[in-house]
Amino acid sequence: MGKESILEGGLLAPLIKEKSRIGGGGGGSSGFGGGGNDESGSSSATSVIVLTTFVAVCGSYVFGSAVGYSSPAQSGITNDLGLSVAEYSVFGSILTIGAMIGAIMSGRIADYIGRRGTMGFAEIFCIIGWLVIVFSQDAWWLDLGRLFVGYGMGLLSYVVPVYIAEITPKNLRGGFTTVHQLMICCGVSMTYLIGAFLNWRTLALIGTIPCLMQIIGQFFIPESPRWLAKTGKAKECEAALQRLRGVNADISEEAAEIREYTETIQRLSEGGILELFQRKYTHSLIVGVGLMVLQQFGGVNGIAFYASAIFITAGFSGSVGMIAMVVIQIPMTLLGVLLMDKSGRRPLLMVSAAGTCLGCLLTALSFLFQDLHQWNDATPFLALAGVLVYTGSFSLGMGGIPWVIMSEVFPINMKGSAGSLVTLVSWLGSWIISFAFNFLMNWSSAATFLIFSTICGFTVLFVAKLVPETKGRTLEEIQASMNPFSASR
Numbered sequence: 001m002g003k004e005s006i007l008e009g010g011l012l013a014p015l016i017k018e019k020s021r022i023g024g025g026g027g028g029s030s031g032f033g034g035g036g037n038d039e040s041g042s043s044s045a046t047s048v049i050v051l052t053t054f055v056a057v058c059g060s061y062v063f064g065s066a067v068g069y070s071s072p073a074q075s076g077i078t079n080d081l082g083l084s085v086a087e088y089s090v091f092g093s094i095l096t097i098g099a100m101i102g103a104i105m106s107g108r109i110a111d112y113i114g115r116r117g118t119m120g121f122a123e124i125f126c127i128i129g130w131l132v133i134v135f136s137q138d139a140w141w142l143d144l145g146r147l148f149v150g151y152g153m154g155l156l157s158y159v160v161p162v163y164i165a166e167i168t169p170k171n172l173r174g175g176f177t178t179v180h181q182l183m184i185c186c187g188v189s190m191t192y193l194i195g196a197f198l199n200w201r202t203l204a205l206i207g208t209i210p211c212l213m214q215i216i217g218q219f220f221i222p223e224s225p226r227w228l229a230k231t232g233k234a235k236e237c238e239a240a241l242q243r244l245r246g247v248n249a250d251i252s253e254e255a256a257e258i259r260e261y262t263e264t265i266q267r268l269s270e271g272g273i274l275e276l277f278q279r280k281y282t283h284s285l286i287v288g289v290g291l292m293v294l295q296q297f298g299g300v301n302g303i304a305f306y307a308s309a310i311f312i313t314a315g316f317s318g319s320v321g322m323i324a325m326v327v328i329q330i331p332m333t334l335l336g337v338l339l340m341d342k343s344g345r346r347p348l349l350m351v352s353a354a355g356t357c358l359g360c361l362l363t364a365l366s367f368l369f370q371d372l373h374q375w376n377d378a379t380p381f382l383a384l385a386g387v388l389v390y391t392g393s394f395s396l397g398m399g400g401i402p403w404v405i406m407s408e409v410f411p412i413n414m415k416g417s418a419g420s421l422v423t424l425v426s427w428l429g430s431w432i433i434s435f436a437f438n439f440l441m442n443w444s445s446a447a448t449f450l451i452f453s454t455i456c457g458f459t460v461l462f463v464a465k466l467v468p469e470t471k472g473r474t475l476e477e478i479q480a481s482m483n484p485f486s487a488s489r
Contacts, residue, residue, distance in 0.1 A: 055217030064187020072195025102154020107420035115163035126152035165407035181400030291402035296429025299452035302437030314383030332395035353459035355393020360453035362386030367445035
């Protein structure tokens with residue numbers, strides 16, 4: 001029986017129907033497959049899930065500290081090593097190049113050595129990179145270290161949200177997966193704060209601490225049950241699931257669901273990048289890639305990387321503006337985590353995208369009034385309000401939810417290739433925006449933010465029309481609904 005016959009022959013239909021009959025379908029948090037269930041089908045956050053998620057998001061903190069490092073380190077590095085502006089720009093941007101290389105390889109490595117193993121593998125590169133930066137005496141070694149850290153980031157940006165999505169029960173998955181974005185914010189903010197008091201070599205050395213924490217933590221956390229099932233390790237899958245859900249939890253239904261879905265999917269060969277472009281994966285591909293494109297081209301990295309310059313151009317204090325951004329970013333990200341599994345993904349995404357649209361519009365108006373020499377006293381505060389509205393709104397949903405959805409919408413046989421593609425698209429968009437932003441601002445500051453506002457507005461429509469609600473549904477239910485197994489043949 002060929003791939004098409006398996007996909008369209010309805011092999012999962014009995015499973016999905018049985019789930020709907022037992023657990024109430026794919027809609028609410030009372031659905032089937034939570035593991036460690038109470039009568040409503042929900043699962044509690046066990047200490048093992050909390051510990052496992054903490055170890056995983058140490059990688060997210062590494063991600064944030066690497067992104068935040070170049071700003072506080074700039075003056076120290078350029079003075080000590082005599083770097084020109086162009087040489088330091090290479091140092092800053094080469095992180096993204098390394099991340100793109102890591103993104104290309106991330107899915108395949110995660111499928112080959114496991115989710116847990118990939119996190120450890122990534123951290124080795126990060127540690128080497130940070131140490132190379134610590135002992136660098138010229139620009140070449142500095143760039144090499146930054147490239148290594150970027151490569152590790154590219155791996156972590158894919159595997160951390162995927163791993164968390166695969167270990168958590170459906171009623172907790174959204175909130176736990178969004179902790180990835182929260183820890184990125186914490187990494188950026190803490191690096192800004194610590195970097196104000198320490199020199200660049202000490203700051204790079206401190207960057208190795210969360211890497212070591214994650215490597216040590218690897219010995220105390222289980223592998224993803226879904227990856228174990230995929231690789232034919234049924235007993236290890238059940239043992240990991242039992243450990244995650246609690247010793248007294250009944251995991252029989254969740255284990256059976258994972259096993260049956262995996263057995264069906266394994267009748268298909270491992271999907272390559274080109275296979276993603278088949279018609280049956282169209283919806284998943286549009287949602288996964290589309291959200292990443294819209295996330296990046298909404299201007300986030302231009303605003304994050306050059307926020308100080310934006311404030312100064314608008315006539316406001318760059319340092320005060322940056323502090324205000326840090327103050328608003330973490331609470332709003334935390335609020336997004338708390339709301340994720342209560343409001344659902346789609347409403348939070350639409351509110352977040354609408355807020356970023358408004359923030360960019362306010363900033364565009366600030367620069368427009370400045371160009372027209374109108375309301376000169378108010379325009380700096382209007383720019384501050386716009387950037388803060390953008391930052392808070394982005395942190396609420398657009399920062400983390402696309403990664404949550406990316407980890408949910410692809411079938412397991414395509415997840416490696418899809419993850420690599422989606423993560424690569426994200427980093428490529430990041431590089432394009434961060435590279436082009438200064439040129440766009442020199443062309444027209446008002447028009448730049450108006451473009452970003454338009455893209456953010458389009459994101460609201462995209463989410464409303466194409467993005468499914470995944471709250472309270474198992475990964476198997478989501479993938480079956482997005483890539484339907486028609487019984488018509």
